[in-house]
Amino acid sequence: MNAHQPLFGLSRRDFVKLSATGVAGVSLSGWMNVLASRAAEAGTKHKSCILLWMDGGPSQKDTFDMKPGTKNAGDFNPIKTAVPGIEISENFPKFAELTKEATIIRSMSTAEGAHGRARYYMHTGYKEGIGGLVYPSLGALASAEIGDPQNPVPNFVSIGARSFGSGFLGPKYQPLVVNDAAKGVENLKPLVGDTEFENRLDLLKEMEDAFYHDFQAGSSHAHQTTYDRAVTLMKSKEAKAFDLSLEKAETRDAYGKTKFGDGCLLARRLVETGVSFVEVNLGQWDTHQNNFEKVKELSGIVDPAMSALTKDLKQHGLLDSTLVIWMGEFGRTPAINTRAPKPGRDHFPRAWTSILIGGGIKSGQVIGATDKEGAAVTDKPVSALDFMASVCQLLGISYTKQNNAPNGRPIRIVDKGATPIKELF
């Protein structure tokens, strides 16, 4: 590759084009054209993943593993769903209609009960600090293994929280962090007019060329590349994916018009442009106190968003190629604590629930089971490694492949001892 290429590759005409089409005014049909042409180019089905990260550890007994009639069943009742035999909390009426597209795993069993370490573990499949390495997050792995390097949008986008980074895979696979989906990517628009911005880029290019000529530094090349990518993103059609105002009001309403709902909508738009991995964060699930009010509130946020997302993906023909994951870092105790005036549940990694939707899974089923109170897994325990390996396999990532860490040590994408869940395939 010629490292001495002109910076940014932007001509004056490119910039005029950008400002003419502007950010507004791209209709849905415009998107379909983009999609169609890409599909024609690619030929093969390109997989994506949307991780709905429930930060804090959602209570499984009050959401998707109901234990009616038992001692600590809690405040909510189960309701029937579209799949006979599968019941979930009454706080998910919309999602209840869509269980044919989902698989509910009720036998997650991991040993980590501390937030920080459990979050790290569920994102990377490795325990924090082991071997002195920083391990890449699932999003970074997806970006590196199945991401289209030509994509002007980074292939790992994290909405609402920083998530975990690329670790030893390096800066190219770091997530693009979008704090607020409604605001989109920050600093995407220049603060000066287009012509002046182009003049600035010209000045910068001259300086960069001269510096590179004198110093021939790899870091200078990396700096230029990063700026190149940033400017490419600024001027790309794909960057419009970050503009939620281009969606119909009804669509945004369907997702629930919450921060999380907006995040899910943005995730769908990003997947449409070919982004490999989008993580959308919803926090406050750590309900040591006031479990029931809070879970009801959060369920009310998740239900429309997750349902609209599923339906939307299906409508756009993307459900089979997009794996949606709903999960947190662990579950919550079967027992209810009454320490505080409003009762709560504490951390519980021994038996908890995650959900997979789309992505070509065998859906409309429950995998695994817990005992009467939900205190232990009675059938098909699923470890974090089993889960990661399954997700990798669904996305077309070889989970046994090894990457080289900076210290020379080969590191498997998923650590030894993982068995993909055969019921998913």
Place this chain on the structure above:
Amino acid sequence: MLVQPYLIRFAVGTAALAAMALLVGFDPAIAGDKKPDAKQKTAKAVPAVPAKVQQSKEKVAVVKPSTEGKQLGYLELANLIDKAIDTRLQAEKVIPSERADDSEFLRRVYLDIVGHIPTAEQAAAFIDNKDANKRAKLVEELLASPDYGRHMADMWKSLLLPRNSDNRALQTDPMTKWLEEGFNSDKPWNKIVHEVLTATGEQDKDGAVTYYVANATVDKITDNVTKVFLGVQLQCAQCHNHPFTDWKQTEYWGMAAFFMKVQSTPPQMAARNGSSPEVKETNQPRRGRNGLPDSAKQVPPKFLGGDEPKVKASDPLRPVVADWITSAKNPYFAKAMVNRIWAQFMGRGLVNPVDDMQDGNPPSHPELLADLAEQFANGNNFDVKYVIKAICNSQAYQRSSKPNSQNADAAGELYARMAIKVLTPEQFFDSLRVAVSNGKAPLDPPTVTGPRGLKFSPRTQFVQFFEAEDGSDPTDYQNGIPQALRLMNSPQLNNGQAAQVMIRGKSKEQAVEQLFLTAVSRRPKVKELEMVDKLMKKEDAPKVYADLLWALLNSSEFTLNH
């Protein structure tokens, strides 16, 4: 020409990687009598390794310092540095780059010693100064500045206090302040480390206890002590005999045994109670909640690669290991520190990476490393500034970063030209602040009270946004698209006002000069003046100056320490 930049970068970054790969893929005998396991086979597909590394497969004999028993002044040590570097350059037939010009040297030494660039006035004054000794005098002046201690504290805080989920509630300022005072008051390094290792009490009263609060379990503290103070990566040996070196599991737990009696308040608990976290060493090793991993072994305390000291079960153990670590006779301590100081200034350690000192990763200049360690420990009482003065006064340090026609591809370990380092987020923030305010604003911006009543500093927020991974190579560029977007398009860095203030009352030539001196500490070249003239035909002068400042602050030249 096309592939060169990659070679330069990779030569610096992967020498150690290649060395490791050599051990794993090419010669199982290195790992002693251990059977090669399946992992080693897969590492075969690695880049070729220079012949020099292959020779080091035998046990490396301990190198005796040529200056043993002598006490060298810093200028003498500087000469010794140059002799060692030049000897190898000649042996490899590599011609070093020429001396850095005043601008190059000025900006580099400011960043390396005080962590930020000079103001335009300081830059002009230095460049125009006709004193033949001005470089040496500048080094002295910068070492005497309080910003020196501040910069060292920033770096050492990052090394000593790991950024992980357990430490999110941890107050790190007490440690930073404590370190800053130590460095600025010329406290000898062995004293600093001894005090850190034996720190006791509340964080309010002794900032050094933060070390134990941040490394709250036995395995964490053992990992950090051995890595940071001894330059040895022991973590793998926590669970099994180290695959690449001779460290056995018992060596790891022998060192860990010295820390079994330490107790510290978890930061979240202290934050909740509104109290100051406390560290103490009790009479008995803690059980259960000491955070011992499954791999823990109970062995008597034993010095790494050394003896088992005679200790009574009820004696405090930290002073024993602290005495051993900080002794001039310790085989790792002085070497590890001079190697780190060397890496701070030269962009790579004589042993690289700096925290991986072992037989399979030999120093590029073994006698030099031995002499630096000898003069640091025995000759000059662990005086950090002494080592810095020696390095900064050497020709090797004052070499340009620009390659000549012959040495562009030379391996980094030859020091044919000065390595190009990337500004750390702290250096970057401080330098932006100096540039945009022309040195008028204090380096530490006032703290802001956030939404939950938490105080935070804009500097901390900026640093976190630009932070690279722990332990990354100083020559590796780490910024991603969000960072680039912020630098290009955020209001703080698009401050047209700043440009206007800088150039007020100046002619066009003076204005352009002022902007260059401010951002990159040099005067503009003819081509650059022509570039500005061209732009003046398209835009009004105020816009031109704002654009020029924008380009300068977003340039590689600003972001890199060359």
